Amino acid sequence: MSVVADAPARLEDLCAMARELGTLLDTARIPTDGRAAWVADLEDRVYALSSGLPEGTEDFDARRLWEMLHALRRAADSGSDDEIELAAMMLGDVARRLGRRLLHDELDEPRAAADYVLRTLASVPATDLARLLGVSVKTVGAWRAGRPVTRNTERVVLVAHVITYLRSSLTAAGLLQWFAAPRHQLDDRTPLDLLDGDLAPAREALISLARGARGQLAD
Known part of the structure; x- marks a missing residue:
């Protein structure tokens, strides 16, 4: 057909x-x-x-x-x-x-970004998801139930974009560890440290780091 x-x-x-x-x-x-x-x-x-x-x-x-x-x-x-x-x-x-x-165009919408993260990290405990996304465990549960995504939307979108570059080579546990590990490219800070700060400069640094992790220079 x-x-x-x-x-x-x-x-x-x-x-x-x-x-x-x-x-x-x-x-x-x-x-x-x-x-x-x-x-x-x-x-x-x-x-x-x-x-x-x-x-x-x-x-x-x-x-x-x-x-x-x-x-x-x-x-x-x-x-x-x-x-x-x-x-x-x-x-x-x-x-x-x-x-x-x-x-990436789809994941610019917070609801789609949250769904992507929750689906990709389905095996990750809610407490770890909450830490990654910068929200409460209760909010993670609400998002899993389909409630509107209105908190930390910029961070949720950024996390989703970063994961797109890594998911083909890392397990859910590996993805979580990637965000928690200090990186010399980040002056020994972790990706989570950058997510907790100013997201404007964090976006460029984290996307560049994630691309490099899979040997990808550009979209």
């Missing part, structure tokens, strides 16, 4: 579409037969994703998706396996970058 969309979609749906597209472009998933059908399916997915964006095909990353898709189609029509793998890798990189951008 073709995956087609004609109207802007919810951010969470677009995030899922971008992640799935990136997964389908892993070089291990490139088929040896039926490549025309594979490319046609990718084209449907690129169309669905790009047309669902608020700016549609005028979005910078949407234009890059189409450019890389055209390169992949040419490689599939006449290129070598190496050319196909390179084109798929490049298209996959754009899809994953777009997925990260969309996730």
